[in-house]
Amino acid sequence: MKFLALVDCDNFYASCERVFRPDLKKVPIVVLSNNDGCVIARSKEAKAMGIKMGVPWFKVKKAYLTQGGKVFSSNFALYGDLSKRVMNILDGMVKKMEIYSIDEAFLDLQHIQNKNQAYEFGIYCRNTIRQWVGIPVRIGIAPTKTLTKVASHVAKHANGGMGVCCLNNQKDIAHILKTLPIREIWGIGNNLSRQLNQMGIYSAYELMQTDIRLIRKKFSVVLERTVRELRGESCIQIEDHADPKKQIVVSRSFRGKIENLEVLKPLISNFAVRAAEKLRHEKQKCSQVSVFISTSRFNKRPQHRGFSSFQFPYPMDDTRSILMGSKKILAKIFKEGYPYSKAGILLSHFSHPTFIQQSLFQSKDQQSLKQNTNLMEAIDALNSNQTQIYYAAQHPAGLSPIQKSMVSPKYTTNWWELPTTK
Amino acid sequence: MTVNYLGLISANDLPASFTKFFVEPVSVGFPSPANDYLESPIDLNKYLIKNGAATFLVRVSGDSMLNANIADQAILIVDRSLKPKHGSIVVASLDGDFVCKRLQLKPRLCLLPENPKYEPIYIQHGQDLDIMGTVTAAINKFE
Numbered sequence: 267m268k269f270l271a272l273v274d275c276d277n278f279y280a281s282c283e284r285v286f287r288p289d290l291k292k293v294p295i296v297v298l299s300n301n302d303g304c305v306i307a308r309s310k311e312a313k314a315m316g317i318k319m320g321v322p323w324f325k326v327k328k329a330y331l332t333q334g335g336k337v338f339s340s341n342f343a344l345y346g347d348l349s350k351r352v353m354n355i356l357d358g359m360v361k362k363m364e365i366y367s368i369d370e371a372f373l374d375l376q377h378i379q380n381k382n383q384a385y386e387f388g389i390y391c392r393n394t395i396r397q398w399v400g401i402p403v404r405i406g407i408a409p410t411k412t413l414t415k416v417a418s419h420v421a422k423h424a425n426g427g428m429g430v431c432c433l434n435n436q437k438d439i440a441h442i443l444k445t446l447p448i449r450e451i452w453g454i455g456n457n458l459s460r461q462l463n464q465m466g467i468y469s470a471y472e473l474m475q476t477d478i479r480l481i482r483k484k485f486s487v488v489l490e491r492t493v494r495e496l497r498g499e500s501c502i503q504i505e506d507h508a509d510p511k512k513q514i515v516v517s518r519s520f521r522g523k524i525e526n527l528e529v530l531k532p533l534i535s536n537f538a539v540r541a542a543e544k545l546r547h548e549k550q551k552c553s554q555v556s557v558f559i560s561t562s563r564f565n566k567r568p569q570h571r572g573f574s575s576f577q578f579p580y581p582m583d584d585t586r587s588i589l590m591g592s593k594k595i596l597a598k599i600f601k602e603g604y605p606y607s608k609a610g611i612l613l614s615h616f617s618h619p620t621f622i623q624q625s626l627f628q629s630k631d632q633q634s635l636k637q638n639t640n641l642m643e644a645i646d647a648l649n650s651n652q653t654q655i656y657y658a659a660q661h662p663a664g665l666s667p668i669q670k671s672m673v674s675p676k677y678t679t680n681w682w683e684l685p686t687t688k
Numbered sequence: 689m690t691v692n693y694l695g696l697i698s699a700n701d702l703p704a705s706f707t708k709f710f711v712e713p714v715s716v717g718f719p720s721p722a723n724d725y726l727e728s729p730i731d732l733n734k735y736l737i738k739n740g741a742a743t744f745l746v747r748v749s750g751d752s753m754l755n756a757n758i759a760d761q762a763i764l765i766v767d768r769s770l771k772p773k774h775g776s777i778v779v780a781s782l783d784g785d786f787v788c789k790r791l792q793l794k795p796r797l798c799l800l801p802e803n804p805k806y807e808p809i810y811i812q813h814g815q816d817l818d819i820m821g822t823v824t825a826a827i828n829k830f831e
Binding site: 286288289290291351352354355358394397398399400677678684685686687688 | 739740741742744745746747748749750763764768769779781784785786787788816818820
């Protein structure tokens with residue numbers, strides 16, 4: 267039998283904030299999104315206080331703080347460094363692993379023969395990460411990726427457990443799946459779960475029992491794979507090479523409301539410039555740029571959301587083209603008289619620069635394409651140092667600095683912010 | 689005092705302002721006879737850090753460990769993967785604050801300063817003590 271594991275850090279961002287703050291061991295912690303907009307992570311204690319995931323900070327702020335909760339702006343320098351440490355430790359324990367997100371990894375436990383060994387490994391792994399980095403993790407072990415997610419879910423919710431759950435026989439699996447609503451299954455979103463509910467399928471067990479042919483006919487091979495995985499048949503492999511990014515998003519909430527197109531334009535241009543830099547950093551080219559603008563959901567005035575895309579005739583990574591595209595979209599989606607509070611840009615439809623098919627009607631010859639690439643490289647190199655080169659369309663202040671009033675020190679990545687002894 | 693010659697610093701370690709860019713092709717002469725003997729430059733990280741994933745840097749504030757050659761503002765290399773022993777220098781959190789002291793396990797659990805100006809800290813019942821990790825080195829900078 268095959269053993270796979272999912273290692274998942276508990277309340278990762280909140281746990282990171284605790285590593286260098288022993289005084290906050292039992293204090294409720296929440297972490298806010300960029301610009302301190304919403305709650306994006308909660309410690310166990312904050313969850314117990316009823317703070318919901320994604321709730322706007324201003325709605326819970328007063329009650330939360332008066333009850334003694336502690337709040338942090340997000341500190342991705344710290345989270346990124348601690349994540350890398352956790353992943354390095356895991357990488358040293360197994361031959362094959364897949365980093366699934368900043369706080370999750372799948373492991374292939376090729377060396378594990380039976381359930382006892384699986385448990386032992388899980389406990390060893392959990393203790394090591396706890397001791398070496400200071401981050402609590404839970405571990406779900408099962409024969410398929412989809413079932414490791416279920417096992418991790420059990421490890422999280424089972425009280426008094428060791429944070430390790432191993433599901434490897436049909437009886438245990440069936441027992442758990444009967445209590446698991448389908449929307450908790452990996453890869454099943456709200457839409458799909460509603461459709462399945464309409465067919466009378468509510469629990470993961472009912473889905474597992476459904477005829478594979480029916481699933482394939484009515485839905486897709488993706489859902490078929492999920493059903494097979496619930497039955498213990500491994501269909502989704504562990505990918506040990508990271509997938510290149512499929513899209514790049516740069517977005518911000520504004521401090522004030524913006525009702526004027528001329529004020530919005532240079533801000534969108536800043537997003538475009540930043541997104542294009544990221545694109546070149548990823549060594550990708552995109553064929554589509556999209557812009558979105560929206561008013562605040564919590565606003566009593568009329569609401570508007572605008573979203574539209576612009577296709578390029580061929581994949582490109584030139585900031586000037588992305589600026590041009592984003593300007594056209596903005597002019598199309600902007601509506602006079604709405605107080606916009608959020609906007610962003612999305613680059614998508616990537617292809618790798620070395621495999622670019624030249625368009626038949628592309629007027630630019632190879633030489634000028636090469637020159638453009640050199641120009642962009644030169645600007646990126648200059649901007650990565652102290653110098654700043656601006657495009658005329660940009661707002662002179664650059665990308666509006668992310669508002670982070672309550673950010674913790676970069677304990678592990680900055681000489682001047684190291685933890686200090688008393 | 690004997691002085692041992694350890695090696696050269698590599699050009700990569702110099703600040704960017706020292707680095708020169710050769711835009712024109714550079715004329716080449718006879719290849720350096722040292723080419724076959726090139727070794728990677730001395731790396732302080734390798735010398736000071738055994739287990740990178742478990743090692744953290746901590747800045748010292750105060751002179752309570754002066755006699756263990758840990759001055760005020762020294763940088764401590766703290767390895768969380770080493771099990772602290774009787775006599776290890778450790779960084780511990782005591783009632784929510786980080787302290788650097790020598791760990792005494794017997795006859796009584798105690799955190800010892802290395803400076804007669806300070807008193808040993810005997811851990812009382814109900815006090816919250818967590819050892820964060822073992823101090824494997826301290827860097828004192830003079831200039």
